[in-house]
Amino acid sequence: MxxxxxxxxxxxxxxxxxxxxxxTTDPARAMGLPALLDRSQLRGLTTISMFVVLTSAWNIIGGxxxxxxxxxxxxxxxxxxxxxxxxxxxxxxxxxGVGLLASPLVPAVVALVVGFPLLRLRGHYFSIAxxxxxxxxxxxxxxxxxxxxxxxxxPPIIRSDLLFYYLMFGAAALTVGVTWWIMxxxxxxxxxxxxxxxxxxxVLGVDTTRxxxxxxxxxxxxxxxxxxxxxxxxxxxxxxxxxxxxYSVQMILxxxxxxxxxxxxxxxxxxxxxxxxxxLAGGSGVYTQILLGVLLAVTVIFLxxxxxxxxxxxxxxxxxxxxxxxxQTSV
Amino acid sequence: xxxxxxALSAVTKRFGGVTALDHVxxxxxxxxxxxxxxxxxxxxxxLLNCLSRLYRLDGGSIRFSGMDIAKxxxxxxxxxxxxxxxxxxxxxxxxxxxxxxxxxxxFGSDRARLPPREAFRVxxxxxxxxxxxxxGHLLVDELTVPDRRHLEVARALATRPRLLLLDEVMAxxxxxxxxxxxxxxxxxxxxxxxxLVIEHVMQVIVGICPRVVVLHFGKVxxxxxxxxxxxDPRVVEAYLGERYARRVxxxxxxx
Amino acid sequence: xxxxxxxxxxxxxxxxxxxxxxxxxSLVWGIxxxxxxxxxxxxxxxxxxxxxxxxxLGLDPFLSLPIDAAALFALGYLLQRGLxxxxxxAPVFFTLLLTFGVNxxxxxxxxxxxxxxxxxxxxxxxxxxIVLGPVVIPSIRLAAFAIALLLAALLSLLMRRTRIGAAIQxxxxxxxxxxxxxxxLRHTYALTYGIxxxxxxxxxxxxxxxxxxxxxxxxxxxxxAFVVVVLGGLGSVTATVVGGLLFGLIEVFxxxxxxxxxxxxxxxxxxxxxxVLIVRPQGLLGR
Numbered sequence: 001m002x003x004x005x006x007x008x009x010x011x012x013x014x015x016x017x018x019x020x021x022x023x024t025t026d027p028a029r030a031m032g033l034p035a036l037l038d039r040s041q042l043r044g045l046t047t048i049s050m051f052v053v054l055t056s057a058w059n060i061i062g063g064x065x066x067x068x069x070x071x072x073x074x075x076x077x078x079x080x081x082x083x084x085x086x087x088x089x090x091x092x093x094x095x096x097g098v099g100l101l102a103s104p105l106v107p108a109v110v111a112l113v114v115g116f117p118l119l120r121l122r123g124h125y126f127s128i129a130x131x132x133x134x135x136x137x138x139x140x141x142x143x144x145x146x147x148x149x150x151x152x153x154x155p156p157i158i159r160s161d162l163l164f165y166y167l168m169f170g171a172a173a174l175t176v177g178v179t180w181w182i183m184x185x186x187x188x189x190x191x192x193x194x195x196x197x198x199x200x201x202x203v204l205g206v207d208t209t210r211x212x213x214x215x216x217x218x219x220x221x222x223x224x225x226x227x228x229x230x231x232x233x234x235x236x237x238x239x240x241x242x243x244x245x246x247y248s249v250q251m252i253l254x255x256x257x258x259x260x261x262x263x264x265x266x267x268x269x270x271x272x273x274x275x276x277x278x279x280l281a282g283g284s285g286v287y288t289q290i291l292l293g294v295l296l297a298v299t300v301i302f303l304x305x306x307x308x309x310x311x312x313x314x315x316x317x318x319x320x321x322x323x324x325x326x327x328q329t330s331v
Numbered sequence: 332x333x334x335x336x337x338a339l340s341a342v343t344k345r346f347g348g349v350t351a352l353d354h355v356x357x358x359x360x361x362x363x364x365x366x367x368x369x370x371x372x373x374x375x376x377x378l379l380n381c382l383s384r385l386y387r388l389d390g391g392s393i394r395f396s397g398m399d400i401a402k403x404x405x406x407x408x409x410x411x412x413x414x415x416x417x418x419x420x421x422x423x424x425x426x427x428x429x430x431x432x433x434x435x436x437x438f439g440s441d442r443a444r445l446p447p448r449e450a451f452r453v454x455x456x457x458x459x460x461x462x463x464x465x466x467g468h469l470l471v472d473e474l475t476v477p478d479r480r481h482l483e484v485a486r487a488l489a490t491r492p493r494l495l496l497l498d499e500v501m502a503x504x505x506x507x508x509x510x511x512x513x514x515x516x517x518x519x520x521x522x523x524x525x526x527l528v529i530e531h532v533m534q535v536i537v538g539i540c541p542r543v544v545v546l547h548f549g550k551v552x553x554x555x556x557x558x559x560x561x562x563d564p565r566v567v568e569a570y571l572g573e574r575y576a577r578r579v580x581x582x583x584x585x586x
Numbered sequence: 587x588x589x590x591x592x593x594x595x596x597x598x599x600x601x602x603x604x605x606x607x608x609x610x611x612s613l614v615w616g617i618x619x620x621x622x623x624x625x626x627x628x629x630x631x632x633x634x635x636x637x638x639x640x641x642x643l644g645l646d647p648f649l650s651l652p653i654d655a656a657a658l659f660a661l662g663y664l665l666q667r668g669l670x671x672x673x674x675x676a677p678v679f680f681t682l683l684l685t686f687g688v689n690x691x692x693x694x695x696x697x698x699x700x701x702x703x704x705x706x707x708x709x710x711x712x713x714x715x716i717v718l719g720p721v722v723i724p725s726i727r728l729a730a731f732a733i734a735l736l737l738a739a740l741l742s743l744l745m746r747r748t749r750i751g752a753a754i755q756x757x758x759x760x761x762x763x764x765x766x767x768x769x770x771l772r773h774t775y776a777l778t779y780g781i782x783x784x785x786x787x788x789x790x791x792x793x794x795x796x797x798x799x800x801x802x803x804x805x806x807x808x809x810x811a812f813v814v815v816v817l818g819g820l821g822s823v824t825a826t827v828v829g830g831l832l833f834g835l836i837e838v839f840x841x842x843x844x845x846x847x848x849x850x851x852x853x854x855x856x857x858x859x860x861x862v863l864i865v866r867p868q869g870l871l872g873r
Contacts, residue, residue: 068679068682070682117860117863117864118860120864121863123678123679124615124621124678124682125816125863125867127621127679127682128621128809128812128859129856129859129860129863131809132809132812132813132852132855132856132859132860133856133860135805135806135809135852135853135856136852136853136855136856136857139849139850139851139852139853140850140853142849143847143849143850184447185447186437186438186446186447189430189433189434189437189447190434190437190438192423192425192426193423193434193438195425196422196423196424196425196426197421197422197423199385199405199421200417200421200422200423200486201423201434201438202385202405202406202409203383203385203405203406203408203409203414203415203487204409204414204434204435204438204439204486204487204490205406205409205410205435205438205439205490206406206434206438207404207406208405208406209404245805246690249683249686249690252683253683256683261425286694286697286698287694287698289690289691289693289694290690290691290694290695290698292687292690293686293687293688293689293690293691293692293694294687294691295687296683296684296686296687296690297669297684297687297688297691299683300673300676300680300683300684300687301669301672301673301684328675328676329672329673329674329675329676329680330671330672330673330674330675331671331674331675331771331772331775
């Protein structure tokens, strides 16, 4: 019953977010549809889709496998640079389609290589080592002249907000679909077993190293795809806009607020939080960041299992729940 | 005579300066039920961790059905047919009992790797076998302490092992629960699975194990049939002297 | 040869700064098992206090260090008491998130108040140095180095010779037993975190005299502190001192390696981190 409701909601949401953008001012006029959205709202939806990709992809390694990477933004940046390098007129000068193909591949290969040492670490060590990786990658790329140094790269400008919306929305749908598939497969069961107790998983026959690497590589590839689409959309990449450490934390925050380790939690978290951020301050600004910090604190303290926990009925949103979750973790 | 299922030869494991296992050798045949006993700190659990490749050996070798375990990954040992339980249970807490057991069926020994749907069917069978029937839908936190022990056994059993290592699955149970657990062990053994039962309290396994191995300070003290072994003065001393031994270890600060 | 000697001197002096940067971080990690991602922000707060006092009142930067320490102690104590204590028994990942949230809030508050401009503290003696043959020892850096080591010594003394130190050690080794003998857990945790923050404040004051500061400058400090602690090993002041000095050497000589430069500071730090974690996870002096 509940799964049928969830199915209907999913189909409705997909239909809405596929059709609604057609009512953006210009295409709506061309097709004789009512204009319900303006361009900046469409761009807002694209950004929301982007965070759905980042958050859901993070969820595969952080939520399912229990390895909370603080460095996933590195894969976003690498994907963006891969696409930018191939499409920039001064470099590859290839069509965007070709550039996008490289965006999941490069981060996937990098994840495969750095995954072996990183995924041997646990807890704090893993988190900080991934954070360090992301900072280091940004820094190295920033110093490489053939990647445009600090100036960055400039993929050709393609003036179609609608195209990039559909690309990003497609990436989001793909990421959620991949998560759904993983959670039903042997891989998903193995990842959750690793999260809950890695040694117990190993003695039951789970190839823990291989599974962690797979999860890391898949997360990297999907995150990189979002980076590639972003590169084409923004037609300008440099360290500051594709390697911001804040993104790493934002995706974790969104996953945790929504409910990590589930399919819908990260989506709910990304959509809800990014919509809130855009409503408040148009997506950036000092006060939004302060609010994010406060939200982070409040979530961690009061909603450790995320809002989806309440939506799917595992917990009731009551004062008693808050008191209980506080008692469990405080001194 | 065929090669033994499990052959330990001169197995040695050190932690810093402490030798936890010192040239331990014994065999176990296909389908055999062997008890491994010894006082606290004798190295029983260390041996088990070596068998399931959680530890690397510092010397000697362990062969399982002709394969050298040292060359295998932890999961490969499991898939080859070595199942084990943990003395301090290690359930997957976010899962139900049934899901826990299904993990074993999903990943266990190669001949038993099953697609998810069938894994859950096997899980249901195993849950009945160990006496958890009707409680498969419960979360681990909702199970009683004896049931968590049974879950540990069920999960290992679902991997379809050829050798099952049971690490003090009866510790802390009351007499009727022990009797029940012994029944489960007998049932598993009757299905043709070889079992190495580790117990601290030796009386528990006297009744069911035709052969026991006594470990003391990391060495095999002796092995044989339980009635002779338990009467052996060295074994009696090992157990009676335990309190004294513990005091000595305690004063060294590593007990 | 003289270039090498000069670099060696600068590396050792820089190492002193790293000791100051890492010492509070190490304490909080070792005792509370918290990776304090707001540590860098605390350092920057300390730096801004020194800068403000110097700019407004003309107070010598070294004289403002006790004020930095006191202010940051209060901030740290309140944060631990009010926020972090509430998730201290949650998975470590949650304290990471919480302290990052605190970091985000502090950094952006600083941005709102001080803007993103780079500031520096330049007392009249800023350019002076001691000349020893071919080598020049900048006097400010030397003073910062000395104070960093003094800070380490004071902390070591505090932990070993005082009631507070004994309580903190007791809590670290066995929380329940400590409570049984009458130690107030919440207070002790908050004290520990406060002392860690106070060390960060002093580090910030010192840093403001040797580097330009901006609100967003804190992140690398957290990473550096982490690397220093991993390098030296967790659990003792001495280990942090060794780790800090060693890290100074690695940074200076790493950046002067062919093909690298100052732009690679964090990349070098990270490479060191990963190598140490793989080769010797308990650090050089770790248990």
